[in-house]
Amino acid sequence: MTKVLGMGNALVDVLAIIEDDKMLELLELPKGSMQLIDNKKFETLTKELNKLNKSIVSGGSAANTIIGLTRLGIDAGFIGRIGKDSFGEYFKNDLEKYHVKSHLTEVDEISGVASTFISKDGERTFGTFLGAAALLRAEELHKEDFLGYSYFYIEGYLVQSHALIRRAIELAKEAGAKVILDLASYNVVVENKDFLLDIIPQYADIVFANEEEAKSLLDTDAEKAVSKLAKQTEIAVVKVGEKGSWIQRGNEKEFVPAYKVDCVDSTGAGDLYAAGFIYGLINNCPLSVSGQIGTLLAAHVIQRIGAKVDDNNWEQIAQEVRKIRK
DSSP, X not given: OOEEEEEOOOXXXXXXXXXXXXXXXXXXXXXXXXXXXXXHHHHHHHHHHTTSOEEEEEXXXXXXXXXXXXXXXXXXXXXXXXXXXXXHHHHHHHHXXXXXXXXXXXXXXXXXXXXXXXXXXXXXXXXXXXXXXXXXXXGGOOGGGGTTOSEEEEEGGGTTOHHHHHHHHHHHHHTTXXXXXXXOOHHHHHHTXXXXXXXXXXXXXXXXXXHHHHHHHHSSOHHHHHHHHHHHSSEEEEEOTTSEEEEEEXXXXXXXXXXXXXXXXXXXXXXXXXXXXXXXXXXXXXXXHHHHHHHHHHHHHTTSSSSSOOGGGHHHHHHHHHHHHO
């Protein structure tokens, strides 16, 4: 049985829709970015969120993808760190609820929280207090946690910790797993460009990027970027928002159009796209079909607030996936 292991920041998302993007300017958060924040800034953002109608869900990019996979019937596990607090308990319970094998470490720190401001156009801006999530260290990874998994999925938000990424990739490769890297955020790419240009051709089997991330990394448009990445990896995917996604393996290149739906909140769109795409790969679907399944999941998640599809929608999704696969 094919299993997928994810590693990422174990975060709880606190989300709210804002009336005006001027709030982002006042809080010094560039629209569409993911900014790492300290304790003081976390307190400031929390005060603002408490004035709004907010919702709380477990999050973190890799965890969203892994939970999406288990909802599609794929066995999966997750490596991360949480604090011994209510947010950490919430995160742990969510993994259990969705049948994800937990490889969590609990520490005496505040759990990671992503304060998420959703603009009226669905764009989301994160102020991320990593807390306990940031304490994941290369020397604390265990070889046995990687055994039995066919794919190892890393979220790009971890890329700031170069030693952690290298060690995790080494352990995954030793265990015989293919490495999937999702670039996660354009500012992370800008800050770690040389490192990414080094590790992608060496270690990555599959790379996911969006248009901005691909441009930040390779300084070219999405279609050219996917071809450049495909020369360095087995499969490259570059998503172009509401237009769709470019996918390439070798000389085989596909464009998969996005579904036309009303976007309420784009949080989790890339994460759920990755889940659908990986599900397609595991089931030996053609690239175009894998892309369509990813696109379907992304379309479902952007029609609601938060990075998870409603529990009662998964039966409908399963039916739609069966139709796509025929």
